[in-house]
Amino acid sequence: MKNAAISGLLLCAVATTGFAQVIAPAAQTPTSAPAVYQPVSDSTRQAVHKLFKWGRLYGLISTVSGGLVLGSSSAYAIGGDMNWKNLGSMAMGGTALALGTTSLVRFSRRHEREVLAALERGETLPPYVMLMSPFLPKK
Template sequence: MKRIIPVVLLLGAGNTSFAQTSSPAPVASDVAAVAAPARPLSDSTRQAVHKLFKWGRIYGLISTVSGGLVLGSSTGYAIGGDTNWKNIGSIAMGGTAVALGTTSLVRFSRRRERAVLAALERGETLPPYVMLMSPFLPKK
């Protein structure tokens, strides 16, 4: 009798679980079909996003130009036969500045600015690279 009760309980619990059905998960296409309606942005939000992108483009331009000048002058010295550790370091730093500046110019282009403004109108958040430019937004 002591062994029959656990067996009966186990079989009874198994039977009730077969009777339950699960609802299907929503399909991604159904969720995408119900998009949030576009809401107009305030002028202050547009100006703030424009200012962040403008400063990103300015920093990128300054970095690209200054890195190009350093890279060009140190490459000129290296071609002239004056190769030492200072010139090699200057070539490396100038190349890095050019690469970072070019990346910043691409990230903060006017095309991406328009895409971010359109995303904000759809109710999405700012991308992380834009949030890093703002001193008042919380950082992760």
């Protein structure tokens, strides 16, 4: 008898929670407005150009220094002087080379033109560009 009363209470509790739920109205799909062309001001264009220019410079410095470190530690390894220091230098030089190459690709002139075109369409800056600027708000 006690189990029947508990199961009856549970059944009532489950049934009342089902009545308490509200069905949300269907989401209205907004009509797509035509893309609005907003000319980008010269100061914004110059700031984006400066960010990409610095990104290319940092990428070039990282690529060259990483290549030099990787090349010199490889020369020591080929000469027979292989130890942990050379392995660490090779790993760090390879990492700097890879990151610099990635930065050169990411901040290329083609990507700069694409970002400026996206700004004219009213889109925001990509996250990798926002990380380069200390003055832009970050998420």
